[in-house]
Amino acid sequence: MDIHKNSASQTALEKELELCTLAIGLYYSNNYDEAAAMLETSSGLGLYIPVTQATLAVMAAMLQFEPAAMDMAICRLHEALEAISRFRRKTGKDIRSEVELHAELCYAECLLLRACMSFLQDENLMNFIKGGIKLRNSFQSYKECEQLLRTVSMHGQTQTQFLGGLHLGIGMFNLMLSMLPTRVLRLLEFIGFSGDKATGLARLAEGAQGGSLRSPLCALALLAFHCYICIVLGTGNSDLGAAEELLAPFLQRFPQGAVFVFFAGRIEILKGNVSQAMLRFQEGVTCQATCPGFQHMSFWELMWCHAYQQQWLPAFHFANLLNEQSRWSKVYFT
Structure with missing residues (x-):
């Protein structure tokens, strides 16, 4: 039975x-x-x-x-x-x-x-x-x-899906914990946590290529690491080549996918191609309209693109849109 x-x-x-x-x-x-x-x-x-x-x-x-x-x-x-x-x-x-x-x-x-x-x-x-x-x-x-x-x-798809979820979880924990200050990490290790950056990056990369439900999330975690976290923390470990290689199959699979188009623009900014980045962010705004959150991400980057070029009026326009529509940081937008 x-x-x-x-x-x-x-x-x-x-x-x-x-x-x-x-x-x-x-x-x-x-x-x-x-x-x-x-x-x-x-x-x-x-x-x-x-x-x-x-x-x-x-x-x-x-x-x-x-x-x-x-x-x-x-x-x-x-x-x-x-x-x-x-x-x-x-x-x-x-x-x-x-x-x-x-x-x-x-x-x-x-x-x-x-x-x-x-x-x-x-x-x-x-x-x-x-x-x-x-x-x-x-x-x-x-x-x-x-x-x-x-x-x-x-076996089969159930094994693929399980491994994808495992790569996402183990990879995320290792990557997040590895970025904490050494003293904090030692304290967390005392209560059972552990983190290794190389392990985190490797597990997420394997998960991104595995074709599971969690593959896009693994890819987005790595893209966020290379395109934002490394920059904000100033570690100097961002690998744009790896980010582009990681993004390519998802852009091919979801050519109009707002979040992947957005990261394509972010990579162009970090490469210094501001004009090309702006085209990508505009594409991200226009390719969908039912999820304002994705549009707000592009508004934020467009604001900075115009500021980099000292185009203050359009920069103000996007800051004002964020101030009116987004709850992320009213003080900052104002």
Whole structure:
């Protein structure tokens, strides 16, 4: 009986992964409403559909910075965690199926997203502590998933998807922790964290090339590192050649994808090609209109492009648009 049940669960998991892959493709092609509708009409007792809905809701909250969007993201995360609990192994029992293993991975991912929302929603001390606890639990869950991978036989798309999620989680933690000051990192290592930059970059690069649901997120994490984080921290370790090589297949797959067009413009700025960068950012503004957050990212860069060229009136225009439309930093825009 258990064999038939596991086989049915396995088949349902594979079908659900196919549907989520289609929805993610729509999302990165700027068809946000269509992607959301596809997931909504198929939602029910599945595992990956609520997790994908939660992930997209968190991305929307980060882009919009609106209280309603943040509340929606937290609601979606609660729904995802409830769905995951139906598939996770029972307390005290070993993981014996691919579905249970994927449930552990999704649990780790949702804890990571929930921690991000804790930091984003309110900057008080209590939320910081709660977010830190969730981060630690997520980190431990990812480490456990890596160990459990050796005990459960996996194959095909389910293995590809699992490895993609593992690369994203392990890679993100290693990269984020490696950028902390040495004293802080030593303190975190005392309570179970560890971080190595080379490992983080390698795992994210492998995840970006793996063709999984999380491949675009792995790529975006690396692009953010090379195009922003290295610049802001002044480490001098930005690799624009690697960023261009990483971006190329996603631009080919999503030629009008706003977020990938945006990073194409960012790379041009860092290469000193301001005019070419402006064309890319304008393209990012015009290729979609239903997600203002992506447009605001381009407005921000266009403001600086005009300022670099001492074109103060158009620079003011984009700063004013941000001041009127975006909640990221009203003080800064003003």
